[in-house]
Amino acid sequence: MADTGFIPKEKWGAFIEGLSTKAQVYVPCLEGDTVLFRPFGKEKTLCFERPANSPPKSVIFPQSDTLFSFTFIKDPDNPQKTEVELKEHLDFPKTIVIGSRPCDAKGFTVYDRPYTETDTPDPYYKGRREKTTIVTMTCNSPSAGCFCTAVGGSPADKEGSDALITEVEKGYFIEALTEKGKEILQGPGVEDGKAYQGDATKKQEAVHSMVKNPFGPKGLGKVSPELFDNDEFWDNAVSKCVSCGACTYLCPTCYCFNITDEQTSDKGERIRTWDGCMYVHFTLEASGHNPRPTKFQRFKNRVGHKFSFYPEKYNGVIACCGCGRCIRYCPMSVDISEIVSNLQGA
Amino acid sequence: MGPEKMKEIITDVLKDVDVVIGYKQGFDKLHATPCFINKAEQIEEIIWSPVCVQNLASFLPSLKAKKVGVVVKGCDSRTIVQYMQEGLIDRSKVVVVGIPCTGVVSVKKVLDKVNHQPIEDVVFEADGAILVKTPAGETKLSLADVSPDKCSTCLYPTPVVYDHLAAEPIKSVKAPEDVYKDVEEFEGKSLEERKVYWEKEFDRCIRCYACRNACPMCVCQDSCIAESRDPHWISQKSNLSEKFMFHMIHSIHLAGRCVECGECERVCPMGIPVNALKKKLNHDMKALYNYEPGVNPEDKPPMYTFSVEEKKIEEHKL
Amino acid sequence: MANTINPYLPEIVTIKNVIEETPNIKSFQVVFNDPERMKTFTYEPGQVGQLSVFGVGESTFVINSPPTRMDYLQFSVMKAGEVTAALHDLYPGDQMGVRAPLGNAFPYEQMKGKKILFIGGGIGLAPLRTLILFMLDNRADYKDITIIYGSRTPPDLCYKEDLNEWEARKDVELILTVDAEYPGWKKKVGFVPTVLNEVAPSPEDTIAITCGPPIMIKFVLQNLAQLKFKDENIITTLEARMKCGIGICGRCNLGSKYICKDGPVFSLAQLKELPGAI
Numbered sequence: 022m023a024d025t026g027f028i029p030k031e032k033w034g035a036f037i038e039g040l041s042t043k044a045q046v047y048v049p050c051l052e053g054d055t056v057l058f059r060p061f062g063k064e065k066t067l068c069f070e071r072p073a074n075s076p077p078k079s080v081i082f083p084q085s086d087t088l089f090s091f092t093f094i095k096d097p098d099n100p101q102k103t104e105v106e107l108k109e110h111l112d113f114p115k116t117i118v119i120g121s122r123p124c125d126a127k128g129f130t131v132y133d134r135p136y137t138e139t140d141t142p143d144p145y146y147k148g149r150r151e152k153t154t155i156v157t158m159t160c161n162s163p164s165a166g167c168f169c170t171a172v173g174g175s176p177a178d179k180e181g182s183d184a185l186i187t188e189v190e191k192g193y194f195i196e197a198l199t200e201k202g203k204e205i206l207q208g209p210g211v212e213d214g215k216a217y218q219g220d221a222t223k224k225q226e227a228v229h230s231m232v233k234n235p236f237g238p239k240g241l242g243k244v245s246p247e248l249f250d251n252d253e254f255w256d257n258a259v260s261k262c263v264s265c266g267a268c269t270y271l272c273p274t275c276y277c278f279n280i281t282d283e284q285t286s287d288k289g290e291r292i293r294t295w296d297g298c299m300y301v302h303f304t305l306e307a308s309g310h311n312p313r314p315t316k317f318q319r320f321k322n323r324v325g326h327k328f329s330f331y332p333e334k335y336n337g338v339i340a341c342c343g344c345g346r347c348i349r350y351c352p353m354s355v356d357i358s359e360i361v362s363n364l365q366g367a
Numbered sequence: 368m369g370p371e372k373m374k375e376i377i378t379d380v381l382k383d384v385d386v387v388i389g390y391k392q393g394f395d396k397l398h399a400t401p402c403f404i405n406k407a408e409q410i411e412e413i414i415w416s417p418v419c420v421q422n423l424a425s426f427l428p429s430l431k432a433k434k435v436g437v438v439v440k441g442c443d444s445r446t447i448v449q450y451m452q453e454g455l456i457d458r459s460k461v462v463v464v465g466i467p468c469t470g471v472v473s474v475k476k477v478l479d480k481v482n483h484q485p486i487e488d489v490v491f492e493a494d495g496a497i498l499v500k501t502p503a504g505e506t507k508l509s510l511a512d513v514s515p516d517k518c519s520t521c522l523y524p525t526p527v528v529y530d531h532l533a534a535e536p537i538k539s540v541k542a543p544e545d546v547y548k549d550v551e552e553f554e555g556k557s558l559e560e561r562k563v564y565w566e567k568e569f570d571r572c573i574r575c576y577a578c579r580n581a582c583p584m585c586v587c588q589d590s591c592i593a594e595s596r597d598p599h600w601i602s603q604k605s606n607l608s609e610k611f612m613f614h615m616i617h618s619i620h621l622a623g624r625c626v627e628c629g630e631c632e633r634v635c636p637m638g639i640p641v642n643a644l645k646k647k648l649n650h651d652m653k654a655l656y657n658y659e660p661g662v663n664p665e666d667k668p669p670m671y672t673f674s675v676e677e678k679k680i681e682e683h684k685l
Numbered sequence: 686m687a688n689t690i691n692p693y694l695p696e697i698v699t700i701k702n703v704i705e706e707t708p709n710i711k712s713f714q715v716v717f718n719d720p721e722r723m724k725t726f727t728y729e730p731g732q733v734g735q736l737s738v739f740g741v742g743e744s745t746f747v748i749n750s751p752p753t754r755m756d757y758l759q760f761s762v763m764k765a766g767e768v769t770a771a772l773h774d775l776y777p778g779d780q781m782g783v784r785a786p787l788g789n790a791f792p793y794e795q796m797k798g799k800k801i802l803f804i805g806g807g808i809g810l811a812p813l814r815t816l817i818l819f820m821l822d823n824r825a826d827y828k829d830i831t832i833i834y835g836s837r838t839p840p841d842l843c844y845k846e847d848l849n850e851w852e853a854r855k856d857v858e859l860i861l862t863v864d865a866e867y868p869g870w871k872k873k874v875g876f877v878p879t880v881l882n883e884v885a886p887s888p889e890d891t892i893a894i895t896c897g898p899p900i901m902i903k904f905v906l907q908n909l910a911q912l913k914f915k916d917e918n919i920i921t922t923l924e925a926r927m928k929c930g931i932g933i934c935g936r937c938n939l940g941s942k943y944i945c946k947d948g949p950v951f952s953l954a955q956l957k958e959l960p961g962a963i
Contacts, residue, residue: 306926
């Protein structure tokens, strides 16, 4: 393959720094015990050893984003009359994410279908997505709770990435997967990669077999409609859930949001913020009616969305990338892979 | 002792209650997960070891309609006492299975020690050593090194309230004056230093509300000001001032109510030491009212009472 | 879709007229500030719009004036939460934002040549009103039109002017009912589903369209089934909390369908396929 490159370990830092002069670069940084995607800076402690606590979804889908601002203007001749002026915010900088994991990159492809591949594309998501290059890193080992291979991914999966980097003995092997990815090969210190292709492939295959498969040897089967609609099943499965939003906010594929107006005096903003289907408010109506008032109904919707509704709508694609974060960071260790496993028909 | 005795007790308790909340193994050997037992055959799943970290008493107010048995550690038992003080549970409908505890693990600390490798096995040895097996090999740890900070100053290793005890009571060997040492130390820093510290910590907050929802004393839950539009005190923006405001309100609502189970901090996916704020307020409540939450069912939380003059609060002299 | 570039950006409209329908329901007649837009704007009966009070937020309402009468767009708002309360504080001359049209429409083409039975309760007459007026403006396309409409008390009946007109027309049968006896009320007394059974319309060649409070819909559906209406001939329009209006934000889904985009209009046959809908 022609579109490959290699960066020796000692030039890795300079490579990232070089890219950061051309675009806004997000890298996983260690803060205390937590790994987070942050804008690159020389003072940051980079951490590629394990997946970040939260995926890089906030780079393209910020936790809070201004859809537009509004200003009220009083008519000087008629103070009773107020005009409102709206201003959109649709300027997005060129951005590179380095060190996302294959599961994180797959998360963006789950977003793409409802956000860009429709007759009403979302200009905020689409704008950032087009301006962002996703440089993914092959996992060196699985993490607690992760199960990407069981949901169609792999620790070296290329879906959703512009380039894939695999750590080999002396450095980093890069494969460009898109035009945007090829630009990365122009970064400082990139050498010819041909000689390292073999090592990288071996490494990728080795990790693949280490990932657990929670769904048994036959893989993920069909969700049993009888069990799915059995209230007792859900009640038992999620009685321990505390209905917080850690699972949804840390999920690379969870894309629900809220829209609220935040006003100060004569101006304000309409913002779009992350929201989660696990919160009781999510579907609560002004009348007091709530179509999903109990946590088991909400959890059922969450699992249903990922493993049943989304696949129904988008050609069988599962809206779960198996990153394991919802399992790893769940306050009560609720395990979605166990629940889905138990949902499979006999 | 321990798990076997606990199973015996729960077998008995199950005859008189609708459900018993205990622990079973979670997705790996390092994680326990709450189990809601209503059939005798589930009893075999029960475990008891230092991975049993969750405060199971937190589920009690939401199960008020039922008769419930619950497994509690010493620290968790204070939740039950606090619920009794605040009238949040009907004690006659709760059967408390106490388990004396010499400390639990902090999953975060263990994972740090084994470089976040997937856990293959965890074995607790009699001498307090922990063997953690990962694909990278076996690591021997001592429980004291990987316990959450709350265990290092634990004054209540034996539950303060229980109906059954699953092991011999343990006396605390910790000094009461050490409980708030960390708070006092932190208060030694300048205001500017403290501000910088908290701004850096809160910057990571993703407003997932795990700290709130896992908190046994956060009783507002579904009508929290964090999401309320009326009053609209906090916007949905993800900026420092909003995050700060949320955590301040969370802490202040817990003044003299926080039982220091540490759940808020344990569950934070961003590793923010939110428990420190609550401890700070408890420290103040102790100084002002000589009150310690969750130890005596007869107590009244100071914020539930009103006196025209408080002995230790100096009124503004006008 | 209102704005092909940015579906979240509302268009500014000015309120021309406000009608107090009931003690807690107001109708707003609005026109686009851009007079050209009033000419290019198209929609179909049953489609909805998001109304904005800037600084407060958005809420979803059906466009209840028919596309055959384009002097203004009418939305009816029952005061329930923050946005609806703010809307109730608006007067003629005030501005608001509109994102419309959103969602699907009543299958009015397939209803041509059929008998039409409308069953409404309270504010649930709003979406039916659009279709009723549309059909009356294309009267020759449809056979008998029967409207069963009820509310809690007589003052709670919406669109009183329309009701008077429909009552006077020979080509519409209007049956009004209220839940309980009320001073001066001489028409039917009883819940809408009960009145439906009394009227006992024939399912023959008939499409039933219903909207109202959830509990009313529940019993109306049961009674229509007893009257041997087929599921595909029973149409309803749903509401749910909506934010984006374009099938993304995740609130209004019933399984894989989004009320804001795939709905709000569904046949009972479609709803039976969706988890949690019935």
